[in-house]
Amino acid sequence: MDFKLTEEQQLLLESFRELLSRECTEEYLREIDEKHQPGVKVLKALADNGFSSLGIPEEYGGTPVDDLTLMLLCEEYGRSGGPSGWPYCIAVDDILTFGSEEQKKITLEYAQKGVNPFSLLITEPGAGSDNSQMSSTATRRNGKVYLNGHKTFVTGAKESPYMLVMTKEPSNPNPMTSMSMWWVPRDAKGITIEPLHKIGWHDISNCEVYLEDVEVEEKDIMGVEGQGFIQLMKNFETERLMMAARVMGMAQAGFEDAARYANQRVQFGQKIGNFQLIQEKLTYMAIKIENMKNMVYKCAWEKDNGISIQVSSALTKLYVVQSSFEVLDDAMQILGGIGYTMDHRVSRLWRDARVYRMAGGTDQIMVHIAGRGILKKYK
Structure with a gap:
């Protein structure tokens, strides 16, 4: 299997990271979190620079890209701690699959303006x-x-x-x-x-x-x-993949913060990264992140190639949201008291990550969907 990113994906991610480093600062994220305000500035910047048009057909003014590319961006957005509401994959996927021409036009226009359509x-x-x-x-x-x-x-x-x-x-x-x-x-x-x-x-x-x-x-x-339930199940597949990519990025941010801190924090006369218990945590955090990436990328590849992701999206969401929270919890443990304060982003990532185990289908429902699908396959 070829895990190498295309040149286009590399350039797109570099441009995306540069924009996020400029617009999506920790000071801004902390401010909107404390004030309970939407991240309008970041969402507008993403729209103004064309990122909210990705995945939308050309006939509606957008730029077509595959689902894997969208998930790479979603992962990077989570890694930056970006505000909620982006990307608009769920709305776009829903409306392109089931919407009328009027609904498509309105939805895709709002999405490209940096507004979550519905x-x-x-x-x-x-x-x-x-x-x-x-x-x-x-x-x-x-x-x-x-x-x-x-x-x-x-x-x-x-x-x-x-x-x-x-x-x-x-x-x-x-x-x-x-x-x-x-x-x-x-x-x-x-x-x-x-x-x-x-x-x-x-x-x-x-x-x-x-x-x-x-x-x-x-x-x-x-x-x-009368087909709303079937349409809803289709909606959930896309939503679960997107959620997994986003929270995986959040976990990676926590992991990186914890690893840097372990290289700096001195206790008992040496950097805490020298202690094997800290190394063990970081090692298993890295394994979980690697596993998460493989599951998310494969699921996105399956969707791009017309392969059903009914089971794989449930498996991916179940593993990734659980593992992401575990990684962020370990990051907080390595950071110690500072990680539990509002002064460090890990505290925000930690509490925000918890809801992914309920939103888009609970852990238990993911087991039900995946388990039922696995048994059906080997019947």
């Missing part, structure tokens, strides 16, 4: 991992469609101009044929947004969203009516 309204108080228990509805009357329901843990609900709302037909007990997706402006009448308060991800909102007779048109359905 938030995903899937989870409900009674329907988390078990999406089949969803109770939000879409009811037709007088030539219109009215959405009603209560969604929770909606990431980016305050920032994104649109919402992708998942509803279920209550008279149909089969989730495979009873769910639909609706494209709704965030400012539509009948939508109420209430922010939740989290221990991490301070630079992006996470909200309760209430839908009360929200009026939409038939044209606002995304994809095929």
Whole structure:
């Protein structure tokens, strides 16, 4: 297997790193974290320099690139500690696969301006991992469609101009044929947004969203009516790969900080890196990062080559998010007290990484998906 990056990928990553070193400073990241503000400056810089147009077809003003290249950028973005909301792979992949021409145009235009086009309204108080228990509805009357329901843990609900709302037909007990997706402006009448308060991800909102007779048109359905569950599963595959790439970069940042600190910090008359217990931690951290890279890159390669990533994306996310948190936890241990303070970025990376074991599907759901797929393969 050839692990060498192409010349184009190398040049792209060099340019990306240079931009991030200039715009995505630790001082700025600490400021938006403390103030609970989105990283607008960084997101705008990425858009202005064309990085938010990557992966978008030329007919929509974008620059096509493969998924592996996008994951390399996502990894580098995580390594820089970049603010939440970028890249827009999930929205772009969703809309290109299932969206109408109008939805594609609006979504891809927002993405290229540095704005996450839509938030995903899937989870409900009674329907988390078990999406089949969803109770939000879409009811037709007088030539219109009215959405009603209560969604929770909606990431980016305050920032994104649109919402992708998942509803279920209550008279149909089969989730495979009873769910639909609706494209709704965030400012539509009948939508109420209430922010939740989290221990991490301070630079992006996470909200309760209430839908009360929200009026939409038939044209606002995304994809095929009744096929929302199948479309959602496709969405999750891309989301899981992207999350894995991002948090892997975060783990690499923590590892590098810990290794540098071990070369500088002196205790008992010598640098702590001389102690074998510290060397052991760093060694296993390096092994985990190498394993993570292999899984993420292979999964992205599979997607690029039309190979199903239903199982591999679940395996990748499960291993990478768990291992990333372990690496960041060990980084904090090596740093000691300073790593637990707000003065060091590892504390932010550590608490932000924890949510990846829930978002996009919990560890337990990843085991369920992968385990079921493995057994099916050898049946």
